Amino acid sequence: MRGADVNAADAAADTKAYAGKRPGTQPLVARTFSTQPPVIPHAVENFDEITLEENQCLSCHGVDVYKKKNAPVIGESHFVGRDGKKLATSSAARHNCVQCHVPQVDAPPLVENAFQGDVAPAKAAAKK
Numbered sequence: 001m002r003g004a005d006v007n008a009a010d011a012a013a014d015t016k017a018y019a020g021k022r023p024g025t026q027p028l029v030a031r032t033f034s035t036q037p038p039v040i041p042h043a044v045e046n047f048d049e050i051t052l053e054e055n056q057c058l059s060c061h062g063v064d065v066y067k068k069k070n071a072p073v074i075g076e077s078h079f080v081g082r083d084g085k086k087l088a089t090s091s092a093a094r095h096n097c098v099q100c101h102v103p104q105v106d107a108p109p110l111v112e113n114a115f116q117g118d119v120a121p122a123k124a125a126a127k128k
């Protein structure tokens, strides 16, 4: 997989650009299993970093704004506290969105992979 002798120093990996354009223009990416955090289908490059005070993701995906922004609302599991009880606002444990949701690059797989997910693409894509 390294494509070089074991003793050779690793070459720097290619820099790959994230796929995806402006939010609002991208089809959702099918999920491969029901509890998978969906991957981010749109560009993320120009967003501000998520900090304690600021979270630009919530300015489109937050409960108060998602309808106006025409964006999918954050998942139901994001409103469950550590004790398993339902919260009125999204859990602080879900504040750092990009710890679970990631954009994708168009990279060819290094090894052949026959994995098949358990979510039908049509169903996952239609869920909004």
Ligand code: HEC
Residues within 6 Å of the ligand: 022, 023, 024, 025, 026, 027, 028, 029, 037, 038, 039, 040, 041, 042, 044, 047, 056, 057, 058, 059, 060, 061, 069, 070, 071, 072, 097, 098, 101, 127
């Ligand atoms: C300007 C509004 C906007 C911002 C900011 C934004 N999104 Fe989105 N997001 C959307 C829209 C609209 C979609 C639906 C796909 C599309 O139309 O591009 C989407 C789709 C998604 C999805 C796919 C959901 C699914 O069910 O497949 C995820 C995950 C997501 N965004 C996460 C994020 C994260 C994390 C951030 C912050 C880094 C973020 N978004 C910032 C508008 C936004």
Ligand code: HEC
Residues within 6 Å of the ligand: 034, 035, 036, 037, 038, 055, 057, 058, 061, 072, 073, 074, 075, 076, 077, 078, 093, 094, 095, 096, 097, 098, 099, 100, 101, 127, 128
């Ligand atoms: C600890 C991991 C984790 C974090 C942190 C997290 N998510 Fe999620 N997210 C998930 C999982 C797992 C799902 C799918 C299950 C569900 O819907 O709850 C999901 C679902 C979603 C969906 C799709 C909901 C649906 O089913 O239609 C959106 C949109 C989303 N998250 C946005 C966000 C945003 C925005 C943040 C940051 C404020 C965030 N998430 C933080 C794990 C996470």
